[in-house]
Amino acid sequence: MTEQDAGAILSAPLIIEYPFKRTTGPVIGAFLTGLREQVLVGSKAADGRVIVPPAEFDPVSGEDLTELVEVGPAGEITTWAWVTHPHEKHPLDQPFAWALIKPDGADTPMLGAVAADGIDALATGARVTPVWAEEREGHINDLTHWVLEAEGGAA
């Protein structure tokens, strides 16, 4: 290969789109409808565990799951990571925490962004509550992020 200086290499922006539309069905559809109503729902697995977001199929046995139960919406952080420099696509533009959050009554956690003043405010086991978008359309971003519950009560 001949050496080329970087300035001689042609480059151009390329925006890739995969413009698929998906039908959400009765389980994921119910979860998204719930978000519009500021309600979190999960599904009951074959072993009785409550899974959030709801699963259409049992993660162990593969059987259809159809029973939906309301959970949360407040919950507990099961693990977290602190982002010092948020990406422009991240849900929050100030330093924040990603967290897996187990809503009350659920047995599995879901992913969310948690707003907090700093890394020292976060801890595994901390309680959080959702913040909802003013205009909701049945989309995961209807739940814009989560905030820490104030000490001794709900935020």
Added chain:
Amino acid sequence: MRDIAIISFAQTPAQRAVKEQNEVEMLMPAIHGALGQVDMTIDDIGFTCSGSTDYLAGVGFSFVSTLDGVGPWPPIQESHVEMDGAWALYEAWVKLQLGELDTALVYSYAKSSPGDLPMVLTRQLDPITVAPLWPDTVSLAALQARALLDSGRYTEEHFAEVAARSRKSALDNPNAQLAWDRPASDVLAEEYHVAPLRKSDCAPITDGAACIILAAGDVARSKVERPAWIRGIDHRVEPIHLGLRDLTVSESTRIAAEKAGVADGAVDVAEIHAPFSHQELILRDAIGLGEDVDVNPSGGALSGNPMMTAGLIRVGEVANRISNGTANRGVAHATSGPCLQQNLVTVLEGEN
């Protein structure tokens, strides 16, 4: 089971950005290096299988054009997986088990550099409830790292030791992208990147390609003095939702290692595909490797992580050590998906 061996492995140097070559040009030295080492041409190959992803190439069916790298005329038997090349190797192994063909060529490649890799990889997540949040690869790995720290089994010092040891080992690997000799305390002195991970806990972004040639029985013996025989190979997948898994263990790796027969004999060397330092600790435990095993003498993915290729390179690194006689039995591991969702384990052995 038919005896199938790895008889040749070649890779391109792991580089941060290969700007002056397209994918085919980048791939050619790996394919023709592997063929040349055993004095073969594409005409000697029964089956060709590749691993790559359109999401990085930016073009649908991009793997079709990279077939130019092997020269597929007259028409050849070939297949492709939208996965790491280690899974292409699995498909080729299955194909050779059928008994109709004696040789296979496996290659994989990726140029990770043109896009925003940690964000491109969010497209492999659940498209409705997770991907719209754009949780980048490093952030998800950091959630796993925190869970591992909370389990009490490992500390950030353990992470740093993996990071430092890998880059030190890479000093002996001419294909490595990151190689240095600094103590773990230097790693711990770094600021957090996405806490609890530091930059040195993370694999670099890498462009590169690799190729492996497989041959059956006496064909393998006729080509090389010491083939690296595949004694076991297995892969398993876990649910895509992180909340459905215990992130501090790798159940799919444990099952794959058991099915591949890792415990059936002593392990001299293991190459583990861990793009983040804490993941090596999880994987060592899942595979069941003892303290005496030489882990990632190449420097591992932390020293060079070409997407879709770093897993295949792990297999090649172990095969090389068996063929050159420095090891008799080794384990290679490959991973795919967020936080070690999918894992492949293979056991390679020399003939005494």
